[in-house]
Amino acid sequence: MSRLAWAGLVVVLAAVGTGVYWSYDGFDPETIRGATVVITGCSTGIGEEMAYQYARLGAKILITARRENRLKEVVAKAMSLGAQEAHYVAGDMGKAEDCERTIQTAKEKFGRLDYLVLNHDGSSVKNIHEFFGTKSWDEDPDMDFFVDYLNINVVGYVRLASLALPLLKESKGHLIVVNALNGRCPMYTAY
Template identity: 40%
Template sequence: MLKEVVVVLSGMLLGYWLIEDFNPAELKGKRVFITGASTGIGEQLAYQFSKIGASVVITARRENKLKEVTEQCRKTGSREQVYDYVVADMTELDSIETVVEAAVQMLGDLDIIVLNHVFYLPLTFWTGSKQNLSSIKQVMTVNFESYIHLASYALPHLDKSNGRITIVNSICGKFAASLTASYSEAKFALDGFFSALRQELMTHNSGISITQCVLGYISK
């Protein structure tokens, strides 16, 4: 996993560098909220932000894992930074505003929100079965709708700080692939929504930037 995460981070940093002469020191002191950070990419991003000098609040469903990651962030960063977590289930859309406000209160405000959580489905052919159809709602709720809710509640805070929205997306949101119909529908939707939102923010001369990280295959 570490090797794959290093590749992802290198790609993210390269993208920032190509766009705006990225300097890691610019993240020192930033207030960062990361979703899906109890394991995998989100966990490693939390460590990297902490190491650079950012304050980090993370969220996921498993409190025991969040505690472990938060403690590791403390060891990675400095005493001046904030490290905390919010337990949340992204299927509960009505609670997302509370989740964002809790993170903002812990951080003192918000500079960067990283939307990374995902509901995984096994690779399978779409047969139109009842199981196929019943999976759509949960996939779209977690992998699409919750992203929109999180970004929307974060917008007023990011507007004040000229902040950033980072979406961890997938190559499956750019190119259709066999066995991924349910997964791809949400990823294509994310690309469409946030690409349109980026244009709207530019039209309004907003200081908020949007970055989509389009990842290929990541082994577990």
């Protein structure tokens, strides 16, 4: 076999090996069984579905959103899907006391925290889509909306992460941030 054929074979094998290495995610579903998870924004959409996926894997979950009636439904379904435990805290993540109550409840119910999934979004002043779809900022600078929006979507994320940090450090846990408002492709970041 010529040197060129050997070089070609080596390149092909290296490409295949690299492809296999990059495509292998190494995720073992058993690592989630019994893990403690807090997920925000769970009344609908991505947060609700994440609660169901963690439940199917046998996690202990604590979910939060503003609508208590929806949270009760999600908890019931999560239990039917296999969650070891499922609890909820109804609250607004733009309010310090609701953030504190959420992390305190996780500590009381589970004694530890393995995953904090920050997924909440929106404003309690008005519908976010209604706000961005009507007038430009120079036509209607709604500061009440802006301050409320920042409290929920920036300060709330930082506050929850800060409150959960001691528990996450202790368990060598994970902080997952989901935010898809300003992009065509949703952003998913895990630390």
